[in-house]
Amino acid sequence: MEKQWSTIFSAHGEKEKITLFGKQESDENWVYRKSIGDISDGEEVSSWEVALQQLEDYPWYTWAPQEVHPAFGKKVYRAVKEKLNTDVEENVNNLVSWAKRCFSEHESEIVTLAVWLQHAKHTTVLTGAGMSTESGIPDFRSKGGIWRDVDPQYVASVDALNDNYDMFHEFYTTRMNALTDVNPHRGHEILAEWEKEGLVQAVATQNIDGLHFKAGSKNVFELHGTIHRLHCDNCLKETTMEQFFKKEACSKCGGKLRPSIVLFGEMLPEDSWSASFNHIQQSDLVVVIGTSLQVHPVNRLPEMTEGKTVYINLESNGGHFDLVINGKAGEVLIQVDEVLKQM
C-alpha cells in the first residue's frame, strides 16, 4: 500500500503559512514537497537539504511553529538554529518556541535552559542541599533526608548552641565526619566549567559543604557559611576541627567552639549576602537548584531578578519560575551540558 504524505513541519507567519510534507518510499528514503498557504507544490525532492533550499525565499524559521513530525525534531531544530540570528533577543524566544515543538517536554526544557544559558549576559546559580545529595550528603526536607527525625531548626540553632551544647556538639561532630570525605559530583564540575567558559558568573549557595569550591568554581558565595572553618562563639578566634572534636573550650577565652556556619537565629554574612544580591539583581538568568526555598531570607533571592528564572528540583515547590525542570540536579546539568556541546 502506498504510504501517505505527513507533515514534517508547518509554521505560520503573519499572513503566510508554510508546510513541508514528507513521505517514506518503499526503500525507506523520504521524499518531500512544500505547500505555501494552501497551494501545494507538486514537485517532489528526495533530499532534506534540497527540500530546505526550496524554502529559501521564506523566513519560515522566524515564524510560529505549528507542528513538527516527531522523527524530524532534531533535524528541524538544527535547521532553525542554523538560520536564526540569536544575537537578537526575539530570535532567542523563537528558537525556544521551536525547541518546544521539536522535542519531548523534558528534552525541550533542557534545550530551553541551554539556549538561555548561551544567550544570557549574566547568570547566577543559587543552590541548596539538593545540589549535594548526589554526592551522598542528605538534605533536610526530602522524604529520604536523614534529619527527618530531628528538627534542624532546633539542633542547628543559636538556642541549641547556648542551652544544649552537648546535643549541638554531637550533631555537628556527626555532620563534619560525614562531610570530610565527600566529593563533588559531575553537576558541581559542570557548574565550575561553565564559570570558566563564561556561561555562569556566580554561584550563591546555602550549602556548607564546600563542594562548589572543591569542584573548581571560584566565584562562590557561601550564604550559610562553611563547615570547613571553626571559631569561638565568644571571641571569634579561629580554631581547628581537632579541638572541636575533643570538645575543648576556646584556648583564648574559654568560650564555646563551633563551626563557622549560619545557625537558625543568626544573620547571614553581610559580604556573601550583598554579593549574591548584587549578582542576582544584575542577572538576566537565575538558575535555582535543589532547594526547598523554605529558609529565609535566601528564599527571597530568586524574586530579586528581572531576568528569567529556572528551578531544577526533584519536586516542584509551586513557586513562580519561567521554567521548572523536575529531575536530579546532576543528571539535569549533564543533559544541559551535552546540548551546549552540540550547539
Ligand code: NAD
Ligand atoms: P532542603 O532540604 O530544605 O531542600 C532540598 C530540596 O532539594 C528539596 O526540595 C528536595 O526535593 C530537593 N532535592 C533533593 N535531592 C535532589 C537532587 N538530587 N536534585 C534536585 N533536587 C533535589 O534544603 P535547602 O533548601 O538547601 O535548605 C536547608 C538548609 O540546610 C540550608 O540552609 C543548608 O545550609 C542546610 N543544609 C546543607 C547541606 C549541605 O551543605 N550539603 C545539607 C543539608 C542541609
